[in-house]
Amino acid sequence: MKHYLVITLFFLVAFNATAQSKKEQDQAAIKKMCGCYEVTFNFAETFNYSSDSLYKPSETKVDKGLEWAQLVEDADNKISIQHLLQVGNPASPHIVKHWRQDWLFQNKDFYMFDGDNKWNFVTKTEDEVEGQWTQKVYQVDDSPRYEGSATWVHVDGKSYWENTTTAPLPRREYTKRSDYNVTLRGNRHEITEYGWLHDQDNAKVIRAEGKDDVTLAKEKGYNTYVKVDDSRCQAAQDWWKAHQDKWSTVRAKWDEVYGRHKNLQLEEKVDNKLLYKYLFDDENYNTAKQINPVIDSFIKE
Numbered sequence: 001m002k003h004y005l006v007i008t009l010f011f012l013v014a015f016n017a018t019a020q021s022k023k024e025q026d027q028a029a030i031k032k033m034c035g036c037y038e039v040t041f042n043f044a045e046t047f048n049y050s051s052d053s054l055y056k057p058s059e060t061k062v063d064k065g066l067e068w069a070q071l072v073e074d075a076d077n078k079i080s081i082q083h084l085l086q087v088g089n090p091a092s093p094h095i096v097k098h099w100r101q102d103w104l105f106q107n108k109d110f111y112m113f114d115g116d117n118k119w120n121f122v123t124k125t126e127d128e129v130e131g132q133w134t135q136k137v138y139q140v141d142d143s144p145r146y147e148g149s150a151t152w153v154h155v156d157g158k159s160y161w162e163n164t165t166t167a168p169l170p171r172r173e174y175t176k177r178s179d180y181n182v183t184l185r186g187n188r189h190e191i192t193e194y195g196w197l198h199d200q201d202n203a204k205v206i207r208a209e210g211k212d213d214v215t216l217a218k219e220k221g222y223n224t225y226v227k228v229d230d231s232r233c234q235a236a237q238d239w240w241k242a243h244q245d246k247w248s249t250v251r252a253k254w255d256e257v258y259g260r261h262k263n264l265q266l267e268e269k270v271d272n273k274l275l276y277k278y279l280f281d282d283e284n285y286n287t288a289k290q291i292n293p294v295i296d297s298f299i300k301e
Contacts, residue, residue, distance in 0.1 A: 023105070026133060026152040029081050029159040030103050032191050034069045036233035037225040041065075043172070045204075048217040050179075057217065061172055067098065067225070068236035072244075077105040081249070084236040095239040097247070097280070099145070100138040107134035111144050111264060113166040115181045115207045118265040119144050133161065135187070141276040142247070142254050143266060144300075146185060160190035166205075173204075178205040180216045186254060195227035246286050253292050257299065265300040 039063070045057040066086040073080035083098040106129050111119040129149050136147040146167035154162055167183045168174070186201035200221030206214040230237075257264070268274070278285055278294045285291050 022131070022154075024160070025154050026105075027079065028079075029154070029161075029191050030133070030153055031071065031074070031187070032159075032195050033101075033225070034081055035195075036228050036230045036236075037067050037069065037195055038225075038228055039067045040224050041067050042220075042224075044223040046218050046220050049215055050217070058173065058177065058219070066093075066130075066228075066233060068233035068240075069225075070240050072100075073158075079103040082240070086233055086236045093235045095236050097140050097243075098142065100142065102136040102138070104134045105271065106130065107130060107136075107149065109258075109261065110134070110147055110149070111258065112222045113144075113146055113168055113182065115166075116265070117168070118263065118266055119215060119237045120263050121261055123220075124149070125233050128286075135161070135163065135189075136166075138254075139276070141279045142250050143275060144264065145259075148187070158190065160188055162188045163188075174251070177204075180206050182207045182213070184213075184215075195225040197225070198223040243282070246282065246291075248285050248294075249288050249291055253288070257295070267298045267300060270294075 019247075041062065043058075043061040045060075048055055048057055068084045068086060070082045070084060071079070072082050077291065080102045082100045085096040085098045086093045087096060088094040106126070108124050108126065108129055110122045110124065112122050114120050132149045132151050134147055134149040137145045139145050146165050148163035148165035150161055150163040164186045164236070165186065167185045169177065169181070169183055173183075182204050182205040184203040186203075188199040190197045191201065198221070198225070200219075202219040202221060203215045204217045204219060206216055266275075270278075275295070275298050279291065285294060
């Protein structure tokens with residue numbers, strides 16, 4: 001009996017060590033997305049399924065920029081990374097607060113995009129998310145964008161994470177297209193020798209209540225993040241130090257909203273103005289007293 005207990009204890013310790021080692025590999029891969037990068041954004045429509053003979057596909061889009069990915073939070077079960085674009089004259093660059101990605105270990109609570117600026121609150125079971133990381137992606141104003149859960153894979157010298165989820169139209173599309181209302185995003189994040197890769201296989205979907213989804217077209221996205229010396233993004237780092245307290249206040253308000261655990265629908269504009277236009281105004285929106293009411297004004301009851 002004693003011999004059996006010793007063997008059992010040995011395997012339990014070995015199993016826990018292996019699981020912890022896997023989680024540490026996951027954490028290391030996620031944090032490798034931090035730093036200064038030369039980014040190339042590539043998007044091309046690949047196939048269309050429209051019955052309209054006059055259908056015009058989206059133009060191929062290629063953009064480049066310098067981006068700083070700032071580690072905001074580094075906890076055992078949560079890693080938060082804020083992206084900042086550094087644009088304009090390198091001697092005096094302009095900083096644009098870009099998207100944010102939070103990674104949560106074995107998260108069960110989700111806000112899933114359903115079209116028309118609405119996100120449905122969904123809860124998964126422990127078994128469904130065991131060993132998985134949820135990537136939650138936020139807009140520039142820290143409102144929701146999309147999220148999904150999957151397992152980080154480390155095999156044959158590769159580290160990658162793959163998930164397919166619903167999302168709003170990207171900015172490059174919703175200002176030009178109104179013939180579809182949901183993007184079905186196939187996301188692959190892979191750590192590479194040069195930095196990391198965001199590889200996408202997306203579907204442009206028409207969603208209407210009471211009807212099956214219809215795929216209008218498909219799109220390929222191939223965004224490369226090539227690591228460069230962090231000093232090249234010094235202006236973005238300095239900007240974040242000066243503005244991080246304000247954006248911590250914004251995140252805290254949104255955390256309170258998400259913590260309600262109910263479906264969320266947002267106004268597109270209030271007084272003909274987008275939310276980020278309010279929040280990017282540092283002079284008039286810098287404290288909780290100024291920030292919280294304007295975020296509340298965008299939430300439909």
